[in-house]
Amino acid sequence: MPGGAGQESRTGGNVGLMSLIRALSKELEARSDNSLRALFDARPDLITPPVPDFGALAARASARLSVQRALERLNRPQMQVLETLHLCTNTDTGHSASAAGLRKMIPGSSGAAVERILHTLQDLALVHRADPPHGTPESAAKQRHYLPVGSLKDVVGIYPAGLGRSYTELVRLQPAFAQRVVQLVSELHRSGVAIHDATTPMEAALALQHWTSSPEALNTILSTAPERTTALLARFRNWAMGAVPQAQRKASITTEGSDVGPVDWLLARGLLVPLDAAHVELPHSVGLSLRGGAIINDFTLQPPVPELGRTSAVLRRNAALSAISETLRLMGELLHAVREQPLATLRSGGVGVREMRRLAELLRIDQQQTGLLLELAALAGLIRLDVDSSSWVQPPQLEWLVLPRQEQWLWLVNAWLASERVPSLVGQPINGTRGVPAAHRSASGSTIIALSAEAQRPDAPLVRKRILEILHELTVEAGSADGTAPVLDAAAVLQRAEWAQPRMARRFSSMIRGVLAEAELLGLVGSGALSQLGSALAEDQPEAAIAILGEHLPAALSHVLLQADLTAVAPGYLDPGLTEKLLVMADAEGQGPATIYRFSEGSIKRALDTGYDAAGILEFLRDHSATAVPQPLQYLVEDTSLRHGRLRVGPAASFVHSEDEGALLELLSGPTAAHLKLEKIAPTVLVSSAPPRETAQVLRTLGLSPAVDGADEPVVRLRGTQAAQDAHRPVYTAPRMAPGTEEVEAQLAVLRQGGAAVGHRGASGDHAGETGTQLGLEALQRAIRLKQRISMNVVDGLGNANLETVVPLSVSGGRVRVFDPARETERVLSIHRIIDIEAAEETAPVKDFPA
């Protein structure tokens, strides 16, 4: 019964008044193992961590967080039935409802459909069977009646099914409205409107409720409304609250002129109730009457089918494959750039604009793309934050670099699917930095910067998985007639997501565009359509994807074409090792599958600097060129090397210096010191690749007594080599949707044994731990709603327990506000000081509240 709270009988004895948790516990216990398995499968959080017994299971199933998660998985009709059930029942009084009863509130549905959905909801432990309400006619009482779990009220929020609160509730909760409502009703009464006069706010609320209680009544009222009123009300159709400028303006029926606006008109009649300066609410009875007396008026069991464009399969494949090879190529270049120079981070975290610009320039792409790529590299573990230097480096011996391209791709895709990072958020404005500690706020203050904390979204894996599934679903539904594939845009996916998981839709809508863009980058979406690779992944068949990709991605080339304009063209994907070497002696140009390497004096000098000589460079080029080395290139290399290296640098770990040239010559020619690999670099100087200590040791054994300069061994510290955990190839496991079979079976065994045998938390019986807490909270909350007295044992500061009888008023943030009737004061108690709670007006004690 809508708005039925407070009107029902409060007498006990009814099963509804028994603890809902106990009722649920009994019901769960009576279920078959298979039914429980299905339940655990659908709500894995119920048994993670495992529960000791059915009481605990029921308690957890009723916990707010668990219910919230369960609701996220419901589709729109299920949600609609559940919300209707919520509106038509009262868990405090045990007033239940049947499918037939709900059906009346959901036009377009059938009794069987509603019954079926209720059954599903019951399987999910979101509703359970209950006795019919008192005074139900015998025929109707035979039908199954249901009640939702207690915490549903908190989870669905204040606007279930988008309907507002009742006038009585508004009067209770909105003091401003309570002050005004009596005058408002009197004014209406006096100006001849058929409404009862009232002297108290509650009477006035009831009068308004009665006045607007049927669609016909409301139609009569609205028949004199100014034009555009209907249009305005239509905006409140799906959601009871709306924004209106100056919502608390003075609007009165006695002063209004003929040119009154719709908002003033509605406010003056109490059809919209101001909440604060900018918002108004459409009260429950008005909303219900607007919907023709129904709670739900868009019920359908079939998901909406979006209108989709089509693209050819050839284009789709081309787009996906080109995106993949481009992403992999850029990733390779990115890693090369990071190896050359690690990416510095800002003090506040993330990579700053200057570094991004440098990187973008190096990669010859724009900054937005660079951000995406960088995030992708980080989430795949291809680069990681070096704590000592606080810069991003590539881990040493990165396996990714040497994998075939299809496996490189899978590595990226797996990491992406599993990652809580959302690369596409980079560059987006930061909104709602509330939850983020100040230290993590982006330095620029306006947009999210790459590799900063803001690009983290814990639900990203789940959303990605679902989006991929929806894409697949829509693709399969649309079929692939005559070599075409459906183009799926964000709107189509969102429409389906809103139907399939309305409670998740908001999270979808904020991420969908980004996820699609990322999927395009990874070739899961091509030319706007889900690619074969994307389908394979949606079906959890990564091997199939690898196979497809392996077929289309050519193997690495091991040669380039050298040309007289001093370029080397790699006509395709070049072996990474070769690329690395070429990049030393030439500069890369161009953007795409082929790369052009341009040789110049500068680049050849660079190669000479890294230890190549002219012959070495030319030999390398000859070995890896499909064509002869052009004369100008040869000239360039030789000419540059001739004038390079007037100062020579070579490796040596120690030197031997002596004015006695003969002694040195002797040392050099003798076999005794051969393993020191001595080399003469000047008449009086030899160098060795052995460290000074070892050299000195050998020389001593030869009867010489060397003096050792700078006795400390040189300490060479190379950046990025410190104990770093290597990046491991990510193996993607779908976000935990269901617990493993073993866990389920173990849990079932525990439950069926009655739990007592298992030493979980050392507690036994159904009052243990979680259950007790839930039961205590349930008792507390019910007492708050019904304004009942409770007695509880509270520990004071000295550790003494005192029994107190109070009326709880509210509970939040770990504290209870109570009214103490004995002292006639209000107090605030910490929940953790409460040992147990007992409803003072009930016989059954509720104990064991955790201390």
Next chain:
Amino acid sequence: MNDGPLIVQSDKTILLEVDHELATEARHAIAPFAELERAPEHMHSYRLTPLGLWNARAAGLDAEKVLDTLLKYSRFPVPHSLLIDVEETMSRYGRLRLEKDPQHGLVMRTDDYPVLEEVIRAKKIQPLLGPRIDGETVVVHASQRGQLKQLLLKIGWPAEDLAGYVDGTPHLIALNEDGWKLRPYQQMASDNFWSGGSGVVVLPCGAGKTLVGAAAMATGSTTTLILVTNTVAARQWKDELLKRTSLTEDEIGEYSGAVKEVRPVTIATYQVLTMKRGGLYPHLELVDGNDWGLIIYDEVHLLPAPIFRMTADLQARRRLGLTATLVREDGREGEVFSLIGPKRYDAPWKDIESQGYIAPADCVEVRVDLPKDERVAYAMAEDTDKYRLCATSESKTRVVEQLVSRHAGEQLLVIGQYIDQLDELGERLKAPVIKGDTSVKVRQKLFDAFRAGEIQTLVVSKVANFSIDLPEASVAIQVSGSFGSRQEEAQRLGRLLRPKKDGRSARFYSLVARDTLDQDFAAKRQRFLAEQGYAYRIMDAKDVETAD
């Protein structure tokens, strides 16, 4: 995976692997919409530009065909963003059309109302338009046709010009093919031009561009205005036309600084047309005041700015541009395309060489070391003098002498930028010098003597860069150039490319002072040559004696 010869890059270049078996086929397929940018020996690179794509649309190619071609010949998947970009760019062409309306004259029409609204609101375009006739049509001032087209191109809504051409005064011209025949590529270039209406034909130096012009004149048989770079070139055109066509001396007029004849076929120099007196161009009337059916622009890459403006007003006449390189150092290629017309024919130099129509060329860069005193002088010189100092190094003269003696018996040109240097070389080599102040008469005489083999060595300044036909020259030595000018390099090389009687290849030496600005500029020019596919090598001055 496809195994095509093309690699389509995401930076909008297309690489063509020359040695691939489908290379020729693929080149023909992409030529209509992609501009050849570089043609080194193995990988040619083409570029997709909006202009090129619009030209392709103008030639009747649609986006779908372009995409099909790319996908068909591409070895790797084609970047999707590029495909989308091509489609979008091409769809912009022709939303606006210039048409002839029987009632209102020249009008601009569209089916896409918002586009017209956008265009009409553009500040620069507004004054070119007359009254609006209806939502989709607006009158265009006939005289502003060219400028309007140019501006529309700039704001990205190129108009399709359907207003057609005037025929000009008919005048019978026929090719006089006795003892020679039009080469197939010349015929094709002429045909392409004529079917396209207006446009540019790009042929390498020495490939016979004049004959393409003659063929076009013969097809049109109409009064023709030919614009050339200088008087010597004008005479050469005249000689060639007299030899190859039915035209007689009386039918061909010369309009230059010296002579001002207006005949059915008139050859005018850019210089005389752009001569300014009292803020006016007195000779532009030649162009406006006569009913030409065809205007030929020789060396279109050199077109001076006033001619651009003038050309803008000539949109109703057929225009043929001839050039060897479409590279303009001032980057105004776009204006050539929008005012004269799209490229109608472009033959890679290699193709024509392989058919034996032009001589193969061998480019050699000789690195000269500056003597110590010159190095010091160079190091201390002001920036403005540096190039001159290194380019005119004394040591170059000695190398020139060595080279001249090595090539004794061959027809040889020494080309330079600085007159002092040329004079000195002339003296040392005992060869005549042709420079700016040499009179036309003397020039003609010297060139004739050179052609006849009476003089074997000529020292020339940049006056001989263009349009001088010296078929027997087989060796050129460039001692200094105008900084890094790429088209100058191509033109100078072009002097050597007429096929030799004995099939010898031409030799082009470029003397470069090591470690100086000269070398930097040379590197730029050399890169250009290599990108054009000319073989080149580098040697040291000390090796000149021993090299082959």
